[in-house]
Amino acid sequence: MENLRGRTAVITGAATGMGRSMALTFAREGINVAIADIDLQAAEATRDEVLALGVNAIAVQTDVSKLEAVESLAEEAYASFGNVDILVNNAGVTMRPFRASWDTAYADFQWMMNVNWWGVLHGHHVFVPRMRQQPGDKHIVNTSSMASLRPIAGHSAYSASKMAVDGFSLVVREEYKTAGLDIGVSILYPGAVTTRINTSERLRPEQERSEVRGVKPWSSYLPDELQSTDPRQTGGTQNTVLRPPIDPDEVGPMVLEGIKHDKLYIATHPVPQEHIDERRELLANAYWSPSSSGSRTE
Known part of the structure; x- marks a missing residue:
């Protein structure tokens, strides 16, 4: 995607963290920006x-968990700018403490999926029909997570929501390419970035927050030697997050570069190469059939 000056981007979760970084990076490139966030005061500060x-x-x-809210966002963006050339479905939430899948309430799964997965789907359903009618190249970035590339015990709801984003993004990218649409799709995989996402439950009704409900942490199932009081550790085990953590300000330029070069x-x-290599090997050896194993005659 070239000639970005004068283009327009819509970014969800754009008031702080990675979204703010993208907004400021895009602006320095001459791109107009619609800053969408559940926190209006913070969004106005970034604006x-x-x-x-x-x-x-x-x-x-x-x-973003509400379709009508994303429809209103699109109305305001198109009314203000005429076109939307870049859509970044970035808004996301997580929960602390990490918890076993069997200790994760249905309400936890629903809240996580409503924001992390349905928020992305709402963005596509609302914006893509309009973007298809625009001339020129366009681009969509969907924020996933390194958690979708490696199994992290105690993180089932979050990982499931991000894996849904991955699968959907791969398919729509192929659809756009096959249909001859000038819409690129990228999947953003953040590792350890120092944002406020670990405090996401501040956005939930108080009675639904994990700290109020006394959720049993995943680490309580582990032997003492594997437990950790370091809040950066996921599930109380070592080596489960990528270090060193980076500042959100570093993410915007990475995303801009990916958009310019249509990076998937x-x-x-x-x-996490070791997990990817292990999965590749297991998949390569997953198929077996009686006919391929030979037969023995007595």
Whole structure:
């Protein structure tokens, strides 16, 4: 995707963290930005930062888990800018403490999927029909996670939501390419980035928050030697997050580079190669049939 100056981007979860980094990076490239976030006050603060960089910007309060909110976002974006060339479905949440799948309430799974998965789907359903009618190249970035590339015990709801994003993104990219549409798709895999995502449950009703419900942590199932009090450890085990953590400000330029070159995958850290290699090997040896094993005659 070239000639980005004067284009327009819509970014969800854009008030802080990685979304804010993208908004400011895009603005420095001359891209107008619609900053969507559930926290309107924070979104307006980021909008003001973007405006100071000499491009147009709007702030829109958006709960991506609600289709009507994303439809309102699209109405405001198109009314303000005319076109949307870049869509970043970035809004996401997680839960602490990590918990066993059997200790994860249905409400936990529903909340996680509503934001992390349905938020992405809402973005596609609302924006893509309009983007298809626009001339020129367009691009969509969907935020996944390194958690979808490696099994992390105690993180089932989050991993499931991000794996859904992966599968969907791969298919729609193929659909757009096969149908001859000028819409690229990238999957963003953040590793350890110092955002506020670990405090996501501040956005839930108080009675649904894990700290109020006294959720049993995954680490309580582990032997003492594997337990950790380090809050960066996932599930109380060592070597389960990618280090060193990076500042969110580093992510925006990575995403911009991925958009410019239509990269399918954008990663903030080296990918967990050992897990990918293991999965590849297991898949390569997954098929077996009686006919391929030979037969013995007596």
